[in-house]
Amino acid sequence: xxxxxxxxxxxxxxxxxxxxxxxxxxxxxxxxxxxxxxxxxxxxxxxxxxxxxxxxxxxxxxxxxxxxxxxxxxxxxxxxxxxxxxxxxxxxxxxxxxx
Amino acid sequence: xxxxxxxxxxxxxxxxxxxxxxxxxxxxxxxxxxxxxxxxxxxxxxxxxxxxxxxxxxxxxxxxxxxxxxxxxxxxxxxxxxxxxxxxxxxxxxxxxxxxxxxxxxxxxxxxxxxxxxxxxxxxxxxxxxxxxxxxxxxxxxxxxxxxx
Numbered sequence: 001x002x003x004x005x006x007x008x009x010x011x012x013x014x015x016x017x018x019x020x021x022x023x024x025x026x027x028x029x030x031x032x033x034x035x036x037x038x039x040x041x042x043x044x045x046x047x048x049x050x051x052x053x054x055x056x057x058x059x060x061x062x063x064x065x066x067x068x069x070x071x072x073x074x075x076x077x078x079x080x081x082x083x084x085x086x087x088x089x090x091x092x093x094x095x096x097x098x099x
Numbered sequence: 100x101x102x103x104x105x106x107x108x109x110x111x112x113x114x115x116x117x118x119x120x121x122x123x124x125x126x127x128x129x130x131x132x133x134x135x136x137x138x139x140x141x142x143x144x145x146x147x148x149x150x151x152x153x154x155x156x157x158x159x160x161x162x163x164x165x166x167x168x169x170x171x172x173x174x175x176x177x178x179x180x181x182x183x184x185x186x187x188x189x190x191x192x193x194x195x196x197x198x199x200x201x202x203x204x205x206x207x208x209x210x211x212x213x214x215x216x217x218x219x220x221x222x223x224x225x226x227x228x229x230x231x232x233x234x235x236x237x238x239x240x241x242x243x244x245x246x247x248x
Contacts, residue, residue, distance in 0.1 A: 052152075085145065
């Protein structure tokens with residue numbers, strides 16, 4: 001289960017995720033991002049309530065990072081330690097901006 | 100004919116087993132089976148999440164590639180007793196032979212621009228588990244992961 005909440009404020013867009021970002025839920029996030037990223041200069045992921053991420057979720061983060069490198073910036077906030085561990089193992093902590 | 104292989108002999112009593120269709124929509128059931136048994140074994144949260152990620156990568160891989168374009172079954176065995184303080188999980192499928200340990204590892208030091216979007220799954224399994232072994236026996240892929248919990 002993944003709950004996605006979007007908050008837009010001008011060219012800033014916040015995606016708050018709750019639950020699990022895995023093989024079954026990652027396509028849901030991918031679709032919402034596809035619909036919403038046009039004109040966004042600042043994309044913020046709020047990860048406080050995200051409990052789990054697998055490589056399917058990492059793939060979505062990487063493609064949105066690539067997209068945002070072209071049109072602005074992307075930040076991930078409030079990452080839980082278990083998920084930070086996965087970012088570290090996969091080298092994603094060097095690619096992503098984590099606050 | 101007598102055969103002493105562990106598959107033909109079945110599993111030992113304390114090994115929990117799930118036989119399930121190798122389909123992505125069964126992923127939640129697979130994770131629930133694993134979590135239930137890890138929780139019963141007092142697994143740490145961190146180890147449980149790493150095991151969940153590994154199990155997802157391996158099961159999804161079987162679901163996507165082992166039997167394509169047909170469908171088949173995956174057997175998942177979980178043993179938290181043989182080695183005290185460790186979980187040993189075995190994945191068995193009868194699909195096309197595939198050794199995930201022979202796949203080249205992605206370069207995780209590249210920038211976002213140069214990073215490829217795929218190839219991360221098995222890499223994460225290898226990095227986060229304490230041991231990963233593959234064998235092909237009796238027309239079956241047998242992948243075993245071990246994690247200290």
